[in-house]
Amino acid sequence: MISLITPEPILSLTNIGKSFGNVDALDGVSVDIREGEIFALLGPSGCGKSTLLRIISGFETPTRGELKLDGQDMTRTPPNKRPVNMVFQSYAVFPHMSVADNVAYGLKMEGVGSDDIQHRVDTALSQVHLEDFKHRMPDQLSGGQKQRVALARALVKKPRVLLLDEPLSALDAKLRDAMRLELVKLQETVGVTFIIVTHDQSEALAMADRVAVLESGRLRQVDTPSGLYQRPVDAFVADFIGRVHSFTALHIEHANAEAVVQVAELGEIRLAMDALPSGVRAGAQTDVPAIIAFRPESVAVSLAADSPSTASNDIVLPGVLGDIAFQGQHSIVEVTRGNRPSVTATINHSSLASLQQQPIGTPVIARCARADLMLLPAELGHDTEQAQ
Amino acid sequence: MSLEDYRQQPKVFAAFALPTLVWLLLFFVTPLTIIWLYSFGENVSLVNIETTWTLDNYVRIFQPEIMVLLWRSLWIAGIATVICLAIAYPIALVIATAREDKKPWLLLLIMLPFWTNLLIRTYALLNILGTRGRLNQALEWLWGVANTAVNRIGLGGMQLLGENFTPLKMLGTPSGVIFGIVYVSLPFAILPIYSSLERLDRSYLEASLDLGAGQWKTFRYVLLPMTMTGVVTAAIITFIPALGQFITPDLLGRGQVDMIANVIERQFKRANDWPFGSALSLFLLYITFVLLAVRSFYDSRRSH
Numbered sequence: 001m002i003s004l005i006t007p008e009p010i011l012s013l014t015n016i017g018k019s020f021g022n023v024d025a026l027d028g029v030s031v032d033i034r035e036g037e038i039f040a041l042l043g044p045s046g047c048g049k050s051t052l053l054r055i056i057s058g059f060e061t062p063t064r065g066e067l068k069l070d071g072q073d074m075t076r077t078p079p080n081k082r083p084v085n086m087v088f089q090s091y092a093v094f095p096h097m098s099v100a101d102n103v104a105y106g107l108k109m110e111g112v113g114s115d116d117i118q119h120r121v122d123t124a125l126s127q128v129h130l131e132d133f134k135h136r137m138p139d140q141l142s143g144g145q146k147q148r149v150a151l152a153r154a155l156v157k158k159p160r161v162l163l164l165d166e167p168l169s170a171l172d173a174k175l176r177d178a179m180r181l182e183l184v185k186l187q188e189t190v191g192v193t194f195i196i197v198t199h200d201q202s203e204a205l206a207m208a209d210r211v212a213v214l215e216s217g218r219l220r221q222v223d224t225p226s227g228l229y230q231r232p233v234d235a236f237v238a239d240f241i242g243r244v245h246s247f248t249a250l251h252i253e254h255a256n257a258e259a260v261v262q263v264a265e266l267g268e269i270r271l272a273m274d275a276l277p278s279g280v281r282a283g284a285q286t287d288v289p290a291i292i293a294f295r296p297e298s299v300a301v302s303l304a305a306d307s308p309s310t311a312s313n314d315i316v317l318p319g320v321l322g323d324i325a326f327q328g329q330h331s332i333v334e335v336t337r338g339n340r341p342s343v344t345a346t347i348n349h350s351s352l353a354s355l356q357q358q359p360i361g362t363p364v365i366a367r368c369a370r371a372d373l374m375l376l377p378a379e380l381g382h383d384t385e386q387a388q
Numbered sequence: 389m390s391l392e393d394y395r396q397q398p399k400v401f402a403a404f405a406l407p408t409l410v411w412l413l414l415f416f417v418t419p420l421t422i423i424w425l426y427s428f429g430e431n432v433s434l435v436n437i438e439t440t441w442t443l444d445n446y447v448r449i450f451q452p453e454i455m456v457l458l459w460r461s462l463w464i465a466g467i468a469t470v471i472c473l474a475i476a477y478p479i480a481l482v483i484a485t486a487r488e489d490k491k492p493w494l495l496l497l498i499m500l501p502f503w504t505n506l507l508i509r510t511y512a513l514l515n516i517l518g519t520r521g522r523l524n525q526a527l528e529w530l531w532g533v534a535n536t537a538v539n540r541i542g543l544g545g546m547q548l549l550g551e552n553f554t555p556l557k558m559l560g561t562p563s564g565v566i567f568g569i570v571y572v573s574l575p576f577a578i579l580p581i582y583s584s585l586e587r588l589d590r591s592y593l594e595a596s597l598d599l600g601a602g603q604w605k606t607f608r609y610v611l612l613p614m615t616m617t618g619v620v621t622a623a624i625i626t627f628i629p630a631l632g633q634f635i636t637p638d639l640l641g642r643g644q645v646d647m648i649a650n651v652i653e654r655q656f657k658r659a660n661d662w663p664f665g666s667a668l669s670l671f672l673l674y675i676t677f678v679l680l681a682v683r684s685f686y687d688s689r690r691s692h
Contacts, residue, residue: 059597079594080597081600084598085598086598088594088595092591094592094596095614096614105596105601106599106601109599109601109605110600150595153595153599157600
């Protein structure tokens with residue numbers, strides 16, 4: 001057999017579970033993190049991502065499962081014995097030590113010689129552009145500067161993995177965008193594997209090489225940002241990563257190489273099995289509740305008067321023109337459909353021209369190409385149901 | 389209504405402040421002023437004191453007998469404070485890290501002794517610390533057990549533990565007085581340390597562990613420095629009353645371990661030398677001021 005050459009994972013989590021009392025914070029989480037990547041743990045609050053981070057750093061011991069770093073079992077190694085460092089959400093920069101002393105702290109604990117400490121502290125501070133703040137005390141620093149101290153303090157230890165707990169949440173909007181880019185650049189410079197915990201999907205998509213979506217303590221999908229966006233494995237991921245319009249699938253049947261789906265409002269939709277992602281194909285075979293979904297980007301809007309009456313292969317949703325929200329590069333057009341949920345379309349400016357002159361209420365048609373439809377398991381049973 | 393509103397309504401503010409002000413003026417400032425005037429006075433008859441602005445009373449403080457007592461008061465209070473802090477810190481740490489629903493109960497246990505009068509508690513200590521007291525009974529029992537064990541392993545002939553149990557003499561010794569002071573002051577030392585621990589964000593400790601420090605180094609370099617304000621407050625709140633302790637050295641010291649407050653008491657009673665007693669009292673007050681000044685200096689340095 002020919003095996004694919006995959007690099008040995010730097011961090012390998014196998015079937016990690018954590019229970020607090022009789023509440024399962026994490027359940028059966030298995031994921032491999034590759035050397036040198038930016039890996040994001042993404043999920044809504046309470047999904048278990050912070051618990052997972054604390055398990056990786058050593059502040060929590062998993063109830064079940066195994067954690068290996070560079071192939072060595074570290075499931076029960078205390079935090080001070082792990083080659084893993086953390087940038088805390090609150091930064092936790094020691095207020096009674098100068099910037100330089102904060103950065104030197106971890107090296108002193110290691111027993112590094114003082115000349116070496118000097119040199120490494122200077123290097124770390126220049127990496128985060130804080131050379132001139134060496135002798136400042138933390139209360140003389142801004143929030144962003146404190147974060148840089150926390151970063152330097154962790155990186156100076158040359159960790160195998162750097163953990164960042166909601167690194168951008170405490171910064172104001174402008175600084176956040178700048179810091180996002182800077183963190184990515186910093187990672188490229190130092191080459192350390194980053195694991196970032198965040199609840200903000202745009203943050204995860206923009207920064208990470210791969211993203212793990214967690215929900216209710218379970219791993220839903222691990223993929224590249226574009227993979228998550230284009231091939232979500234279920235309704236939760238599809239809705240969490242970007243926006244989707246979803247329609248309940250009433251009945252799924254298989255004919256030849258096609259899935260025949262009866263959908264409320266849309267009627268019968270035939271989808272080629274080959275076109276479905278593998279995970280979905282499995283889902284489509286069973287009688288689990290499923291949805292048909294598409295993204296606003298896949299929707300085109302045209303005037304009802306201009307549209308050819310004989311529908312092509314697209315699915316067609318007639319309605320009337322609602323609000324048009326200008327978004328810079330594109331606009332969001334709302335198609336209202338009486339008391340049914342309205343459909344929004346993200347449309348670029350050239351397609352917008354004909355619509356813009358029309359008054360609100362003009363009959364329009366929203367259409368979506370069959371190829372852009374996603375058939376996804378709806379995953380009833382827990383929170384998703386209440387959220388909808 | 390906030391405090392700001394009161395400030396804009398001077399009459400309302402005055403109405404609230406006046407009773408306190410009158411109280412302080414009548415029962416604190418006035419007596420203190422009288423004592424202050426006495427300290428510059430002389431006995432002119434058995435009951436009359438005349439303020440002659442003499443500095444004699446203050447000069448007399450520096451006579452060797454008084455200096456010995458003052459020095460003893462300082463070191464007894466000092467040792468009691470150090471012991472208090474050493475016991476209080478771990479207790480405060482246990483309470484601060486206890487589960488949220490257990491904290492009020494633990495704090496209640498700390499405060500419970502205050503529901504009993506100080507005099508009664510000190511008398512109870514007499515029963516414990518005496519030569520035939522509970523402490524010595526317990527020690528004697530332990531001695532007996534240990535001695536039997538020594539005999540069993542065949543070393544009885546060497547009399548390793550002495551021929552007989554010698555009871556510890558606690559009453560009438562500085563150690564007994566220190567024990568009493570520690571016992572009385574402990575809750576006052578625990579509370580400020582507890583509150584500074586409670587305010588400390590736990591992520592500082594986790595950051596220290598994360599950076600490779602063990603538990604001891606985390607305590608030494610992060611936890612202790614970051615709760616120093618609480619420790620200093622605890623030290624002062626223990627040391628100042630300990631310095632002026634009067635009942636404890638009287639009862640547990642059996643008159644053999646007099647502290648400065650016992651001398652002051654004597655000036656106002658048996659010796660009938662109110663001017664000197666006043667001067668001694670104020671001298672103690674000045675020491676307190678100096679300590680508080682040190683503390684506020686420490687605080688102001690920390691906040692920069």
